[in-house]
Amino acid sequence: MTDPVHKQPMLFCVELRSSRWAELVEWYRTVLGLRVLLRVIDDGYALLEAGNTRLAILSRESPGDSSSRWSLGFEVADLEPYRKRLAVAGAEIIPPRENHEGFSELVTHDPDGNRLRLFAWPRQT
Numbered sequence: 014m015t016d017p018v019h020k021q022p023m024l025f026c027v028e029l030r031s032s033r034w035a036e037l038v039e040w041y042r043t044v045l046g047l048r049v050l051l052r053v054i055d056d057g058y059a060l061l062e063a064g065n066t067r068l069a070i071l072s073r074e075s076p077g078d079s080s081s082r083w084s085l086g087f088e089v090a091d092l093e094p095y096r097k098r099l100a101v102a103g104a105e106i107i108p109p110r111e112n113h114e115g116f117s118e119l120v121t122h123d124p125d126g127n128r129l130r131l132f133a134w135p136r137q138t
Contacts, residue, residue: 024066025066026060026068027068027085028069029069029070029071029076029125029127030077031070031072031073031076031125032072032073032074033125034057034070034072036124037123037125038059040102040124041061041123043098044098044102044104045095045098047061047063048061049061049062050062050067056072057072057073058070058071058072063087064087076125079126079127083128084120084127084129084130085127085130086129086131086132087130087131087132088131088132088134089131090133091133091136092109092118092119092132092133095119096109096119099119099121104121104122104123105122107119107120107121115135116132116133116135117133117135118133119131119132
């Protein structure tokens with residue numbers, strides 16, 4: 014029997030605080046294609062599905078500054094559709110580049126200035 018006290022914790026979600034809550038929720042939904050699991054407008058809370066984890070967006074009058082200490086990393090099957098969506102949304106994109114580990118990545122920021130890395134492994138043929 015596993016001792017629940019010593020079980021490794023599971024990351025449930027990453028929380029982003031924003032003074033532009035509705036805009037940020039819509040951006041992650043439409044530009045990145047995340048599915049909204051829960052949206053509570055009166056509380057300024059949204060929970061979005063991001064693969065095996067979730068992204069929570071919380072409305073705050075003073076959310077604090079974005080940080081260059083961290084980024085949100087999203088693995089995708091193909092960078093090109095996301096590059097196009099980001100360009101249409103007006104996001105500044107650092108052009109895709111090959112990483113020495115074998116994947117391609119592009120770097121951008123969401124409307125609040127949070128750093129995002131999207132990466133894709135080469136397709137197997």
